[in-house]
Amino acid sequence: MVYRLNVRILAAAVLMAAGLFALSPEAFAQVKKPEAAKAAPAKPAATESQPTQLGTFGSWNVYASDTANGRICYALAVPKERLPANLTRDPGYLFVSTRPKENIRDEISFVLGFPPKDGADAQLVLGKANFVVSPKSQGSTFVAWLKNPQENASVIEQMKKNPLLSLKVTSKRGNALQENYALAGFAQALDQVKKACP
DSSP: OOOOSOHHHHHHHHHHHHTOTTSOHHHHTTOOOOOGGGOOOOOOOOSOOOOEEEEEETTEEEEEEEETTEEEEEEEEOOSEEESTTSOOOOOEEEEEEEGGGTEEEEEEEEESSOBOTTOOEEEEETTEEEEEEEEEETTEEEEEESSGGGHHHHHHHHHHOSEEEEEEEBTTSOEEEEEEEOTTHHHHHHHHHHHOO
């Protein structure tokens, strides 16, 4: 599987979105730290920066971050509604990211707030259009991308035309979960992403 999402940047974005500025991306991603007795010698500071918020457009926030692999810009939203409402889960996020140095633009990804059913695809619904999404585990983080990456452009166009995006996923416990994302402000947020990462 292609590792499409920089987990450190994702973690930092999630922390910013959640307001958890005190935690580092390494803490969020649960990266094992060296033991005190075996601490590695000091290294030069990394070239990665904390994400900078560039604006808010309806339900969407836009961020940019400079990394060792170049600049990353993305629009981020949290679910407007999570069904069934009585089930507890961690926060979920929808990202649309651009990484010009890697020639990746408008890549759609989700952070799920729960473990998905092993091997089961999810469904992304936009109006009358449906797309297949593949949930995966990356350590303790559960993420999902379109099963067919060539559909990113079609989904983006549908997101500009529809008021709501629904992600339907079966959890590891067998629950049918639905995450509804409001799309008001999405087109403007995407324009800001394109300006920040031309």
